[in-house]
Amino acid sequence: AQSVTQPDIHITVSEGASLELRCNYSYGATPYLFWYVQSPGQGLQLLLKYFSGDTLVQGIKGFEAEFKRSQSSFNLRKPSVHWSDAAEYFCAVGRLTGANNLFFGTGTRLTVIP
Amino acid sequence: GAGVSQTPSNKVTEKGKYVELRCDPISGHTALYWYRQSLGQGPEFLIYFQGTGAADDSGLPNDRFFAVRPEGSVSTLKIQRTERGDSAVYLCASSTRQGTYNEQFFGPGTRLTVL
Numbered sequence: 001a002q003s004v005t006q007p008d009i010h011i012t013v014s015e016g017a018s019l020e021l022r023c024n025y026s027y028g029a030t031p032y033l034f035w036y037v038q039s040p041g042q043g044l045q046l047l048l049k050y051f052s053g054d055t056l057v058q059g060i061k062g063f064e065a066e067f068k069r070s071q072s073s074f075n076l077r078k079p080s081v082h083w084s085d086a087a088e089y090f091c092a093v094g095r096l097t098g099a100n101n102l103f104f105g106t107g108t109r110l111t112v113i114p
Numbered sequence: 115g116a117g118v119s120q121t122p123s124n125k126v127t128e129k130g131k132y133v134e135l136r137c138d139p140i141s142g143h144t145a146l147y148w149y150r151q152s153l154g155q156g157p158e159f160l161i162y163f164q165g166t167g168a169a170d171d172s173g174l175p176n177d178r179f180f181a182v183r184p185e186g187s188v189s190t191l192k193i194q195r196t197e198r199g200d201s202a203v204y205l206c207a208s209s210t211r212q213g214t215y216n217e218q219f220f221g222p223g224t225r226l227t228v229l
Contacts, residue, residue, distance in 0.1 A: 036220075042222060043117070043118065043205070043219075043220035043221050043222045044157070044205070044220040045220075046217055090156050098162075098169070098170055099147070099159070099162035099170040100145075100215060100216070101147060101149075101159040101170070102149075102157070102159065102218065104158070106154065106155055107155075
């Protein structure tokens, strides 16, 4: 069965510091992987996705993620965090058959301090 | 263009009451999804529509939950005999259905509180 684990419930970083949010997945086949961001009162916004090919994927807002099959990981990174990046971040794996629905992790809340 | 919209944004009801939550997908999107996000959790899949039909309702927790999409556009999630455990944010998403995998665009959600 598909599942996603985000081990960090809450992370605090200083503005301008680098960021890495962890995501581990469980899936029986080559996964489709996603990172979404959710700001208060806003819908989930797709940051980036991985389907195949280059394991380092670039997304919007300066984010990138690296797919590591050997570690079943898809960690999200940003070299320099801005105060506006404070939000909830969700990693998800896409079901490859039928509904193609998403299975989400429990999320990581990012706080950015000046 | 307009994104996915959901109404109401907030709904407070009493235990045992019936509620309806509405989703307006992006125009032209044939696929529509409902997810439920409980406090401190990620969204969980409830039901998927392709056109007018519910192609996969495996995520609905019990028979108190039902959803329709009669004209293949707007969808309504209906919850009968609400329970306090139904309190959550209900998210709707839509996508095209072309190619291998299609991005799901999410609405802002409806926050349901059952007292």
